[in-house]
Amino acid sequence: MEDHYFGGAWTEIKLDILRKYLDFYTKALSKQGFELLYIDAFAGTGSRTEIIPSAPILNQEKEKVSLDGSARIALNIEKQFDRYLFIETNSKRIKELEKIRAEFRNTYIRIENADANNVIADLASKSIWDCNKFRGVIFIDPYGMEVSWETLKAIKTTESFDIWYLFPISGVCRQAARDYSKMEEYKKKALDKLFGTRDWEKAFYQKVSQQGLWEDKENTVRTVTIKQMEEWVSNRLKSIFSFVSKPVVLPPKGAQLYSLYFCVTNSSPKAIGLAQKAANFIIKGH
Numbered sequence: 001m002e003d004h005y006f007g008g009a010w011t012e013i014k015l016d017i018l019r020k021y022l023d024f025y026t027k028a029l030s031k032q033g034f035e036l037l038y039i040d041a042f043a044g045t046g047s048r049t050e051i052i053p054s055a056p057i058l059n060q061e062k063e064k065v066s067l068d069g070s071a072r073i074a075l076n077i078e079k080q081f082d083r084y085l086f087i088e089t090n091s092k093r094i095k096e097l098e099k100i101r102a103e104f105r106n107t108y109i110r111i112e113n114a115d116a117n118n119v120i121a122d123l124a125s126k127s128i129w130d131c132n133k134f135r136g137v138i139f140i141d142p143y144g145m146e147v148s149w150e151t152l153k154a155i156k157t158t159e160s161f162d163i164w165y166l167f168p169i170s171g172v173c174r175q176a177a178r179d180y181s182k183m184e185e186y187k188k189k190a191l192d193k194l195f196g197t198r199d200w201e202k203a204f205y206q207k208v209s210q211q212g213l214w215e216d217k218e219n220t221v222r223t224v225t226i227k228q229m230e231e232w233v234s235n236r237l238k239s240i241f242s243f244v245s246k247p248v249v250l251p252p253k254g255a256q257l258y259s260l261y262f263c264v265t266n267s268s269p270k271a272i273g274l275a276q277k278a279a280n281f282i283i284k285g286h
């Protein structure tokens with residue numbers, strides 16, 4: 001079995017939120033005549049390997065344990081989705097996903113060994129989308145800034161999906177150097193792709209003058225805190241989605257790495273109301 005180490009103790013918070021929402025979702029929508037879809041855009045292996053440190057006082061040795069990752073969580077909920085799509089670029093991890101497909105042989109599982117941005121763009125461009133027929137959940141769980149803004153816009157056009165998006169806020173901080181003149185062009189382009197605009201430049205940077213011995217110098221520097229950046233990200237997501245939750249800060253203590261967002265694509269007040277109520281309830285529980 002291919003070990004997949006990722007995240008930390010806080011990863012269980014993220015996965016528990018996902019588990020609770022998927023459980024709520026399939027139960028709430030199962031009798032409404034929709035075909036229910038689950039897309040795991042960054043599926044991994046379906047499992048998460050963790051090392052439990054030794055505890056000599058309890059006479060306990062160091063131990064390697066395998067926990068359910070998002071794909072297995074989505075399959076193991078009480079009331080399954082009608083169809084599953086797992087997307088993953090790493091071919092060794094794809095092999096693990098194929099073992100899962102063999103294990104759940106009565107469930108419809110499609111696996112794509114490709115970039116999630118391309119698969120989603122292709123899927124969303126099909127003319128089949130009818131939110132009276134299809135509804136689903138997409139879990140977007142990248143390591144870093146792999147998700148392009150175009151992908152989020154493509155999902156919105158379906159009007160069919162609720163999204164849990166692990167947004168890489170610390171990755172944004174790393175790319176956005178304090179001194180703008182020291183920021184390489186490829187980093188600016190990575191932020192453009194993530195946000196679908198260069199507006200982050202005006203939002204994050206300001207010209208400040210610094211006193212010199214002979215003359216004052218003007219420098220463009222990042223003046224916002226991580227919280228202000230996160231607020232800008234929230235507003236940016238709100239510019240396309242019908243509802244965007246307050247972000248769940250991960251990890252909850254210490255330096256923030258990610259902001260977990262819940263977003264709704266469907267525009268009907270009924271769909272928004274139900275999804276918002278359930279997601280807020282689950283988020284508050286954490």
Ligand SMILES: C[S@@+](CC[C@H](N)C(=O)[O-])C[C@H]1O[C@@H](n2cnc3c(N)ncnc32)[C@H](O)[C@@H]1O
Pocket residue numbers: 006015041042043044045046047048068069070071087088089090093114115116117141142143146
């Ligand atoms: C944080 S892990 C996902 C963990 C998984 N959601 C779970 O809970 O078990 C991110 C995964 O995304 C994959 N990946 C990276 N870039 C990708 C892309 N552009 N499209 C699809 N998968 C990608 C990586 O190989 C890695 O397995």
